Amino acid sequence: MKLLQLKLCFALVAIFGLNLYASASPDIANGKKIDEQKCYACHAKKTGFGNGDMIYTRSDSKVKNLQNLKSMVAMCNTELRLDLFPEDEADVTAFLNQQFYKFKK
Structure with missing residues (x-):
């Protein structure tokens, strides 16, 4: 009985450990996809020029460091009810x- 419990414990640790490792590094491609599907159109309207990327490269950007960027992505997700998971926010931030930003991690 104890051997079975021990095997089950190791199996659970292996499964959850792999999931934690997999979610540790952001998925840039997913971040790009989310940006294109949920962010770009709104940003294109905000700039007034139809180019959503301009919001990231404007000279008066409020985003000055990586923490600002993370906070801005989270704020957009909450305020606009984008229904992104924390992993998605991390993916968008990484993308x-x-x-655009090239902040050091």
């Missing part, structure tokens, strides 16, 4: 940082 935007790689594509």
Whole structure:
């Protein structure tokens, strides 16, 4: 009986450990997809030029560091009810940082 419990315990640790490892690194491709589907159109309207990317590269950007970027993505998710999971927020943040901001991690 104890051997069975021990095997079950190791199996659960292995399964959950792999899931934690998998979610530890952001999925840039997923972040890009979410940006295109849920962010770009609204940002294109806000800039007034039909180019959603301009919001990330404007000179008066409120985003000055990686923490600001994370907070802004989270705020957009909450305020606009985008229904993103925390992992999705991390993916979007990673994509935007790689594509536009280039903040050090």
